[in-house]
Amino acid sequence: MNAPRRTLLGLTLAACAALGSAHAQTTIKINGYGGTDPAVVGDLINRFVKPALAKDRITVVYEPLQGDYNKSLTTLLAAGNAGDVFYLPAETLDGFVATGKVLPLNGLVNTGPFIKSLNAAFTRGGRLYGVAKDFNTLTLVYNRSLFDEAGVKYPDGTDTWATLQTKLTTLKQKLGPDYAGICLQPNWDRFGAFAFATGWTQFDSKGRTNLADPRFAEAFNFYTGLARNKVGIQPSEVSEGWTGGCLKTGKVAVGIEGNWVVNFLRDNAPNLKFGTALMPKNPKTGQRGNFLYTVGWAINSGTKNRAASLKVLNILTSPQVQQYVLEQGLAIPSRTALTSNAYFRKTDPGAQNSRLVFDGADDGNVRAFTFGPQGADWSKPINEALAAVLSGQKSAADALKKAQADMNTFQKR
Amino acid sequence: MTAPAPITPAVRERWLARRRWARAAWLYAFMLVMSFFFLGPFVTGLLSSLKDNPNEYPPTLNIPQLTPAVIGRAWAQGVQGSGDGWQGGLHPGRTVTFEVQVQSPPGAPQAPPAVTLFPYQPVSLVAVARQAQARDYATLDTREVARRGDTRTYRVTVRSPLLTRQTGETVRATLTEPDTDLRARLRNGQTVPVRLDTPQAQERQYELNAGQTVELTRGPAGYTLRGPVFERTPLQVDVQRGQRIVGSTLPPSDRQDFGRSFAFRNVTPGVLGYTFNNYRRAFRETADPASGRSLFFSWVLNSFLYAFLRVAAAVVFCSLAGYALARMTFPGRNLIFLVAVLFVQMVPSQVNLVSNYVLLKDLGLLNLWGLWLNGLVAAGGVFLMKQFFEGMPRELEESAAIDGAGPLTTFFRVMLPQAGPALIALSITQFQGAWNDFFWPLVILRDNASFTLTVGLSNFRELYGGQGDYGLILAGAVLSAIPVIVLFVVFQRYFVDTGADSAVKG
Numbered sequence: 035m036n037a038p039r040r041t042l043l044g045l046t047l048a049a050c051a052a053l054g055s056a057h058a059q060t061t062i063k064i065n066g067y068g069g070t071d072p073a074v075v076g077d078l079i080n081r082f083v084k085p086a087l088a089k090d091r092i093t094v095v096y097e098p099l100q101g102d103y104n105k106s107l108t109t110l111l112a113a114g115n116a117g118d119v120f121y122l123p124a125e126t127l128d129g130f131v132a133t134g135k136v137l138p139l140n141g142l143v144n145t146g147p148f149i150k151s152l153n154a155a156f157t158r159g160g161r162l163y164g165v166a167k168d169f170n171t172l173t174l175v176y177n178r179s180l181f182d183e184a185g186v187k188y189p190d191g192t193d194t195w196a197t198l199q200t201k202l203t204t205l206k207q208k209l210g211p212d213y214a215g216i217c218l219q220p221n222w223d224r225f226g227a228f229a230f231a232t233g234w235t236q237f238d239s240k241g242r243t244n245l246a247d248p249r250f251a252e253a254f255n256f257y258t259g260l261a262r263n264k265v266g267i268q269p270s271e272v273s274e275g276w277t278g279g280c281l282k283t284g285k286v287a288v289g290i291e292g293n294w295v296v297n298f299l300r301d302n303a304p305n306l307k308f309g310t311a312l313m314p315k316n317p318k319t320g321q322r323g324n325f326l327y328t329v330g331w332a333i334n335s336g337t338k339n340r341a342a343s344l345k346v347l348n349i350l351t352s353p354q355v356q357q358y359v360l361e362q363g364l365a366i367p368s369r370t371a372l373t374s375n376a377y378f379r380k381t382d383p384g385a386q387n388s389r390l391v392f393d394g395a396d397d398g399n400v401r402a403f404t405f406g407p408q409g410a411d412w413s414k415p416i417n418e419a420l421a422a423v424l425s426g427q428k429s430a431a432d433a434l435k436k437a438q439a440d441m442n443t444f445q446k447r
Numbered sequence: 448m449t450a451p452a453p454i455t456p457a458v459r460e461r462w463l464a465r466r467r468w469a470r471a472a473w474l475y476a477f478m479l480v481m482s483f484f485f486l487g488p489f490v491t492g493l494l495s496s497l498k499d500n501p502n503e504y505p506p507t508l509n510i511p512q513l514t515p516a517v518i519g520r521a522w523a524q525g526v527q528g529s530g531d532g533w534q535g536g537l538h539p540g541r542t543v544t545f546e547v548q549v550q551s552p553p554g555a556p557q558a559p560p561a562v563t564l565f566p567y568q569p570v571s572l573v574a575v576a577r578q579a580q581a582r583d584y585a586t587l588d589t590r591e592v593a594r595r596g597d598t599r600t601y602r603v604t605v606r607s608p609l610l611t612r613q614t615g616e617t618v619r620a621t622l623t624e625p626d627t628d629l630r631a632r633l634r635n636g637q638t639v640p641v642r643l644d645t646p647q648a649q650e651r652q653y654e655l656n657a658g659q660t661v662e663l664t665r666g667p668a669g670y671t672l673r674g675p676v677f678e679r680t681p682l683q684v685d686v687q688r689g690q691r692i693v694g695s696t697l698p699p700s701d702r703q704d705f706g707r708s709f710a711f712r713n714v715t716p717g718v719l720g721y722t723f724n725n726y727r728r729a730f731r732e733t734a735d736p737a738s739g740r741s742l743f744f745s746w747v748l749n750s751f752l753y754a755f756l757r758v759a760a761a762v763v764f765c766s767l768a769g770y771a772l773a774r775m776t777f778p779g780r781n782l783i784f785l786v787a788v789l790f791v792q793m794v795p796s797q798v799n800l801v802s803n804y805v806l807l808k809d810l811g812l813l814n815l816w817g818l819w820l821n822g823l824v825a826a827g828g829v830f831l832m833k834q835f836f837e838g839m840p841r842e843l844e845e846s847a848a849i850d851g852a853g854p855l856t857t858f859f860r861v862m863l864p865q866a867g868p869a870l871i872a873l874s875i876t877q878f879q880g881a882w883n884d885f886f887w888p889l890v891i892l893r894d895n896a897s898f899t900l901t902v903g904l905s906n907f908r909e910l911y912g913g914q915g916d917y918g919l920i921l922a923g924a925v926l927s928a929i930p931v932i933v934l935f936v937v938f939q940r941y942f943v944d945t946g947a948d949s950a951v952k953g
Contacts, residue, residue: 068906072895097893100906115808179704273504284703301569302916305683305703305710 060092060342065107065117067329068098074364081358083349092342104129111135114336118343119350122164122332124155128407130332136163137333142344147353147369149395155402156330164330165351168365170292171324171394172227173387174198174314178307180287184208189288189311195228195256198314199265205287206265214272215265216288217280218257220421222413223325223403224277224290229253230399231316231323237406242445245416245438252318255430258423268424281306292327293366293391296384310387312394322398328368366392408444415440489928496725496921499700499712511698512722520696525717528607528680535717537581539662539674540609545714547684548694550598555689562589562603567681567712569732569916577656579675584608584651598693603682605714610648610674615666617673622659631661631670639663644671651675658739678731679713679720697721725922729907732919735896743923745896746903749815750882751930753899756819757881758874764824765873766866769832770858774844788833791826797886804890815899818891822881828873835869836862875938879931900927 066075075096083094097117099106104126110116111133122130130136138161139145145153145162152166174189181188184205189198202215218224226236232249244250260266269280277289282303289295290313299306313322331350333343349355356367361377366388378389394400405412419437422428428436495501497512511517525535527543537543551557564582585607593600620631620639629641629652641663643649648671655661655675662673684699685708686692692699692709697716699709713720719727733742771777772784807817839862847857863870885901892898898906904923 068895098895100889100902113805179708183705273502279502301567303701303703304565304567304681304712305685305701305708307704307708 060090060339062092062094062119062339062342062346063117064094064096064346065099065110065120066096067103067121068100072096072098074359078350078355078358082352082355083346086349087342087345090342090345092339092345094346108133111334116334116336118334118337118339119346120332120334121167122156122330124164124326124328124330124402125404126409127156127163127404128158129409131158131163132407135335137335137337137340138163139165139333143347143351147371148351149368149370151326151395151400151402152328152368155326155328155404156332164332165347166328166330166368167351168356168359169326169328169368169395170294170366171326171391171400172224172290172292172313173390173394174288174311175281175291175295175387176288176309176311177281177284177286178309179284180205180209180213188309189314191312193311193314194317195231195314196317199256199260202260202265202288203263206263211264212285214267214280214286216260216267216290217269217272217277217286218260218266218424219277219290220268220417220424222416222420225253225257225416225420226401226403227290227313227323227325228257228316229323230325230401231313231319231321233316233319233321233399236401236404241406243406243412243441245434245441251430251434253316253323254419254423254434258420258430261424266424268421278302281308293388296387300384308383310383310390312390312397315398319399322394324394324398324400325403326395326400327403360388408447411444415444489925492921493925496918496925497722498918501917501921512724517697518718518722521716521721522718524697524715525720528715529676529717531717533717533719535713535715535720537585537605537607537677537680537715539607539676541607543605543607543680543715545603545605545682545711546592546694546696547601547603547692547709548598549601549686550691550693552597552689556687558687559589559591559599559601560690560692561685562587562601563683563685564605565681565683565710567679569728579655579659579677581605581607581677581680583654584674584677585680603684605680605682607677608647608674610651611644611664611671613644613664613666613668613671615664618663618665618670619676620661620663620670622655622657622661624657629655629672631663639670642669642671644668648672648674658734680715682711682714684709684711725918726926728919729922729926738896740896742895742898743903746898746900747926749897750900750927753815753818753884753888754878754881756815757822757825758877760819760823761825761828761873761877762870765828765832766863766870767858768824768829769834770836770862772829772833773836775854784833788826788829792830800890807891813891813893814897815892818884818887818899821887821891822884825877825880828877831873832866832869835866839865871938875934878934882927882931 064075064079066072079094079096087094099110103121104123107116107120107130111130116135122136140160140162143162143165145165148166149169152169153162156162156164156166176189178188181201185208186201186205189201193201206213206215229250232253234247234249234253237243261268267280267286269276272280272283272285274280274283277291278295278298280286281289281291281295281299284303284306299308313324315322331347333340333347337343351368353369353371356369356372357375359365360367360372360375367375373392377385378392380386415437418440419428419433422433423430491506494508494510494513495503495506498510499512521535522532524543524545525532528541529536529538530541547560547562549560564580564585564587566580566582568578568580585605588604588606590602590604591599592602618633620633620641622641623630623632623638629643630638631641632638641661643652651672660676660678662676663670664673684692684695685704688707691706695709695711697711697714700712701710702708703710713724716724729743730741734740735742735745772780772788803821807813807821810817812820843861843865844857847861852860883901884899885905888899888902889905892902895906900923904920904927907920907923
């Protein structure tokens with residue numbers, strides 16, 4: 035079949051679908067996260083989607099997948115039972131793309147207004163598989179009281195790794211054994227940002243990961259070196275499960291977290307006085323490193339209502355919806371135009387954090403948070419190495435050697 | 448070297464007595480250790496679920512939520528704020544006082560503390576619409592009322608304004624979805640228009656969301672808005688460097704800034720809002736956006752319904768099948784027993800996941816009824832009943848047959864009434880199994896409101912666990928453990944005995 039005829043056929047099909055949806059009631063099913071998302075998306079559907087689509091006789095239902103979203107979605111896609119539109123987490127994108135069940139959106143959606151790095155996070159081999167719903171990056175969230183008490187200047191956008199380390203060490207010396215400078219999760223999902231700052235890349239052209247790279251070692255040594263003299267501690271050392279918990283205790287000065295920590299602190303440490311700074315720069319490259327955590331809206335390639343699904347997707351990523359989501363403090367929008375939104379100019383700590391999370395998306399070496407095609411186990415060797423060094427069981431050199439060996443075994447699987 | 452003492456009967460008796468005591472001591476020690484292991488987690492969970500910070504380390508047993516004096520003050524604060532010592536809250540037109548003692552040694556700043564109200568509404572499982580916050584309405588006034596040495600007592604007065612000038616009967620209502628005017632649903636289900644008769648009230652028209660609890664005044668001019676009902680009155684007290692907060696009416700829920708900043712998440716808690724805060728939250732903060740009903744409550748009901756259905760089905764089908772397999776002779780009996788009872792028990796239920804799921808999906812039964820159908824006949828229950836009926840004396844049936852009873856009459860009138868203990872054992876295990884069932888409900892149930900408690904709780908965990916709101920998770924877990932504990936405590940004595948032994952005289 036030649037190209038024009040294929041286009042013609044496509045158009046006819048689309049027209050048929052559109053006609054079909056105009057005559058009969060069409061139901062578009064959306065799959066997404068559980069938790070608060072049913073309320074949020076339900077609200078969006080009621081406020082924006084339903085009024086816009088009422089005349090097309092399209093109804094939209096949200097079906098949350100409880101528990102492990104990726105597993106549930108895999109099951110539903112395999113059973114041909116998944117929603118017409120669904121959340122597509124960027125970190126597991128590769129696995130879903132490989133199934134061929136995600137519709138490439140090139141030519142169907144205008145991606146111009148969205149942040150470029152977000153589009154890149156959903157692009158594989160030139161095909162775009164999702165439109166970013168919202169996103170998060172990492173920032174330094176700090177406890178102002180501890181810095182005030184120690185008489186140390188707050189972290190700020192000019193800090194490099196070295197100046198940050200000096201600030202934290204001084205703070206620890208002034209405040210004594212009950213307090214700590216920074217909370218370090220033994221995890222790729224925080225540490226990776228530092229590795230990116232050195233210019234290290236997660237995968238080389240052959241898809242291999244090189245942990246023996248001196249740039250990786252530099253980041254690894256800095257991150258684990260922060261733990262020296264208990265300047266940096268792991269969350270478990272203050273009987274908490276994550277960095278947000280560390281901050282809550284009021285005993286740890288800095289945490290590396292995204293915008294989600296704001297709501298957590300408001301609920302769990304309402305009188306904590308916190309501020310936010312951009313991630314520190316690597317002294318050699320002068321660049322910051324950061325992760326882009328994002329979830330996109332994607333369309334099921336097996337949907338019977340492609341046209342209607344596209345309409346729903348376009349409404350859910352429209353400027354009005356994103357503005358609403360931003361102003362409700364629910365998420366950071368993915369449209370560049372919203373950078374001038376009044377919300378970002380507010381002075382309360384939550385709004386300031388939002389602004390820096392937004393700014394972080396295109397400052398320095400920002401990479402999508404992903405584990406690659408082999409899934410979340412990819413990060414295990416790194417996490418184990420971090421945990422071993424942070425808890426003092428191994429030297430950094432030994433841990434890196436073992437991590438590289440484990441990584442090679444894993445990638446040969 | 449002395450000769451061994453002769454073993455007299457008295458010595459022997461003493462030795463035996465010591466042995467008996469030693470044995471009793473071992474037994475009790477063993478039971479204490481075991482009960483510590485089994486009850487310890489439950490008690491710890493129960494205590495932690497009451498605390499402001501369930502992660503507290505090292506954990507303390509001396510918690511203010513269980514201290515009578517503090518509970519008494521929580522009651523009194525609740526009465527001040529709302530007239531209700533149980534639920535607490537801050538109602539329109541009420542005034543609440545709260546005292547803080549601040550120590551300001553010589554040389555330190557002598558200024559009064561900075562007191563503010565702050566917004567506090569925890570992110571909930573299903574976001575309840577934003578509730579009105581006391582900070583946006585109430586006024587604060589801080590005054591020194593006593594001084595002893597370098598410690599001063601400050602009295603903070605929180606005044607919640609009245610937004611109407613009309614007098615009349617006060618009624619409670621919930622705001623409904625806004626249209627051209629404000630409307631509210633009264634307790635009796637009637638929806639009435641609400642008038643805003645003062646400029647202060649009119650300012651608030653667009654700030655109040657649907658679902659907000661309000662007080663109205665019913666008077667000659669119809670219903671006017673008295674003001675929103677605040678569930679909490681969150682208060683924050685900050686002192687300066689050198690000063691110290693040494694006491695307050697209620698203990699603080701959060702301390703920051705080297706003990707110079709105290710947050711009280713609710714200074715009008717009432718007893719339920721103080722000691723059982725997380726339990727109340729479990730019910731209140733899980734509203735279904737569609738119906739406004741408490742999801743946690745629906746999950747409890749669903750769990751009970753599912754457990755009841757499972758027990759009923761097991762009692763009927765397992766006893767019938769068990770009796771047939773034990774006492775009836777028909778071709779293929781052993782084959783049925785081997786395949787349908789023994790073999791089925793050997794296959795883990797996960798193996799049937801795909802086939803059963805697809806079947807139930809095609810039948811349109813991805814709901815509680817499908818769940819019931821999936822576990823309708825328990826092979827283990829059939830086995831239990833079969834073994835039980837085999838142990839019953841045949842003479843009972845023979846005498847029934849002599850009296851002219853057919854198989855059905857024999858079963859229902861003679862055998863089944865004797866099967867009490869087995870049925871109770873079956874019911875308890877089935878109830879417990881259904882109540883704790885997680886795998887199949889997780890697979891089959893899709894809709895928030897149709898979850899059973901186990902799946903709902905995992906939802907709690909997912910949302911709050913990552914964020915550390917363990918108080919709520921623990922409260923849910925303790926609540927879900929209670930029915931099973933009650934069931935065992937009440938019914939365990941029926942496990943023991945049957946009257947059948949005495950039915951046959953030699």
